[in-house]
Ligand SMILES: Nc1ncnc2c1ncn2[C@@H]1O[C@H](COP(=O)(O)OP(=O)(O)O)[C@@H](O)[C@H]1O
């Protein structure tokens with residue numbers, strides 16, 4: 403369903419192959435992946451565990467080098483991590499010796515900027531995700547969901563153009579995951595950034611995304627892309643509608659057909 | 661929990677159940693056994709183990725002897741100086757080697773092999789090189805404690821979670837920033853283990869080297885008491901070393917508690933951490 407009227411994509415993944423190891427131990431994690439991420443969209447990478455989703459995301463974030471193929475970000479070839487790309491992982495990765503606020507301000511220190519310039523913004527973000535009261539608490543005093551919210555604030559502090567989310571709710575329980583996902587959608591919209599979410603949860607992928615890129619089992623390649631037409635903001639009860647259930651069924655079928 | 665010693669009110673009640681009570685309860689047993697073996701049954705000759713009373717009486721004599729303070733000060737200086745030197749070098753080398761696999765491959769086996777050389781063998785060489793003075797003892801204590809700090813620093817710096825390293829990388833943090841903001845703090849609990857161990861070996865290093873040959877210090881005093889068969893005084897100094905060891909342990913433990921306040925599950929002092 404690609405049309406020629408699209409503006410240039412924010413990210414273009416071009417024939418990306420990733421092999422780990424060499425010789426007998428060589429393992430193809432990703433095989434000829436082609437993908438475009440449009441400016442402002444929410445895209446999910448959906449596939450079974452071990453199919454190379456994280457590998458693909460890490461290559462898009464400049465953390466890993468592709469064995470073959472290229473990644474273009476904002477029109478330029480990406481070879482290393484980029485300030486305008488923010489990453490979130492399955493673990494919140496909060497440093498236990500830092501308070502919530504200090505954790506959120508970590509990028510400021512790394513970038514060599516003045517902390518005090520960013521405190522108001524950090525506090526605003528903490529307030530938006532409802533953990534402002536915990537700004538001086540340490541991560542171990544926070545629940546997993548709260549930690550992940552703080553990690554979200556940290557990644558949004560510098561208004562990344564692209565958010566790369568590697569199962570950020572994967573370690574959370576079902577209820578926390580739902581509200582965290584809502585938070586993600588709200589803040590992605592607020593920050594007007596583009597998001598790529600890696601998940602192996604079909605419902606989550608459909609609920610969150612404008613498009614769902616379905617990947618095959620290893621070696622990972624793109625099976626198809628499902629367009630998700632529902633309006634935003636999306637409310638949890640969307641998940642009980644017929645159209646939603648049909649799309650989920652379609653995605654499931656694609657995953658099982660391979 | 662990390663909120664150690666925040667709340668002090670229930671502490672008094674719990675003291676009876678704290679592990680200190682086990683230590684304190686052991687003391688009369690040890691004393692009684694000691695007393696039985698020496699004073700009562702006389703089954704152990706006083707030259708091997710003096711009676712508790714004679715040690716008790718020897719305390720003021722030893723502590724009040726001329727220049728005793730200077731000897732203590734000298735040994736403490738050796739221990740502290742050696743520990744500071746050895747721990748700094750160990751930490752520095754740990755950081756250096758952790759940052760390069762080539763350096764590691766080249767020097768780690770060599771440094772580990774050095775550790776196998778016993779202090780006793782090294783002491784005469786150091787004395788021959790730089791004499792009986794305090795510098796040699798400091799060097800000896802430093803050599804004795806360097807490895808524990810070095811090897812724990814090296815392994816501790818490798819403990820940062822891959823995700824945390826990826827986060828730093830995604831922020832384009834320099835190697836140095838990753839070291840200071842992630843690797844070193846992550847390694848601190850392990851490094852403090854090395855510091856505890858290193859402090860003990862620094863004490864041993866200083867004493868052994870005083871034993872081999874010195875012009876002052878507690879080890880030197882012990883030698884003198886031994887040659888005059890003053891076993892009770894000799895034992896007094898053994899007790900002093902026990903006290904020094906305890907003070908050093910508690911000091912490092914206290915500093916660790918301040919620096920590593922965020923460490924929760926771990927064990928150093930379960931009695932305090934429970935509350
Ligand atoms: N650094 C690595 N070295 C070797 N193999 C790896 C590495 N990273 C990932 N793999 C392998 O590549 C495959 C895809 O991994 P990954 O991208 O993490 O999958 P997913 O995120 O979809 O679960 C897996 O089989 C994994 O074991």
Ligand SMILES: [Mg+2]
Pocket residue numbers: 455456457568
């Ligand atoms: Mg993964």
